[in-house]
Amino acid sequence: MKRERSETELTGTDSVDKKVGKAEQKTTPTTKRPRLDRSSLKKHATLFNRGQARHGFVVTCAVHRENHALAQVLQLLNHYARKFYPEEVERHLNPPAPTEGDAGGTAADARPDGTAAEEPSSADSAETLKLADSNTAAAADSKEETGTSHGPTPPSDKPRERAPKLFNIFDSGGISGLFFVSVNSPDIRPVEFAHRIFTDPDFPQQAAHSDACHRLVPIERVCAASEADIVSAAQAMLPDHFPSETDAPLKFAVVFDKRNNDRVERMPVVSQIAASVPPVHSVDLSTPHKVVLVYIFKSACGLSVTSDYHAFAKYNLHSTAARRSGSTTMTTN
Secondary structure (H helix, E strand, O other): OOOOOOHHHHHOHHHHHHHHHHHHHHHOOOOOOOOOOHHHOEOHHHOOOOOOOOOEEEEEEOOOOHHHHHHHHHHHHHHHHHHHOHHHHHHHHOOOOOOHHHOOOOOOOOOOOOOOOOOOOOOOOOOOOOOOOHHHHHHHHHHHHHOOOOOOOOOOOOOOOOOOOOEEEEOOOOOOOEEEEEEOOOOOOHHHHHHHHHHOOOHHHHHHOOOOEEEEEEEOEEEEOOHHHHHHHHHHHHHHOOOOOOOOOOEEEEEEEEEOOOOOOHHHHHHHHHHHOOOOOEEOOOOOOEEEEEEEEOOEEEEEEEOOOOOOOOOEHHHHHHHHHOOOOOOOO
16 A cells, blocks of 8 residues: 655655745844954053052953953943043043144153053954044144045154053953953042942943953952062052041951962951951941952952942842842852
């Protein structure tokens, strides 16, 4: 008896559907995530150069998604820098024109020892603040006045004046899922900047665009990761946050976090920092008013004093956004 052939075998709809599905899959546009060339990162060893104070943010992200996270965190920081610090953004976009005494030279040329300033790295992302230079602007004005916009521009003997970037990215020294963003403005304080970001009404929507980023930890000061340097840097910061005489004593805690470093022990550092706080204030590990944060990553250490460490879930972007939106999510370190 001959087997009755099914409708699928007779019409061939199954194979046709597979072909159509493959065709649709090929034609469906894929959304590309922003990427950043890691070659633009500054070396980890230059992060704590002697005599050069740095502050910024330690950023943790998903492993193997560092390129995505780098571009996303720059987009986030640039967005809020334009919102909260427009004067600083304008200053970095349009640096002041050089005076006649400069004769077209750069700031490095005016140094007494003749050393050159650190050259800015290549563009961090499509959204990174663009560098401005006065020579280009002058050339554009000249073209408008003369009415000529075509033809090669004659070379200039004057060096191009470049504005410093508002943010720079430093390599973590081989640590996966971590890097440091320096803020190149003394008027933008990282702890205050982070507070404004995390309390902004649009923060949950902005955090959703940074899915590869986990934590955005503000750092007030960077030093070498040695016990002596850490304690010394912390002692220089504490008087600004813990007055020796006050009618409103504070409860505090010292939080110690360490990545890829086996030379610095936790207890000696924590005990010395706690002993450096004036005795009018007391230790409270459960509900502190302020947290002294010690964040070691390889040979660098970031320090800060903050009142928002626990309120912002250790500065976790998505956990804080979930609290703000009333939903729940799993905290990622």
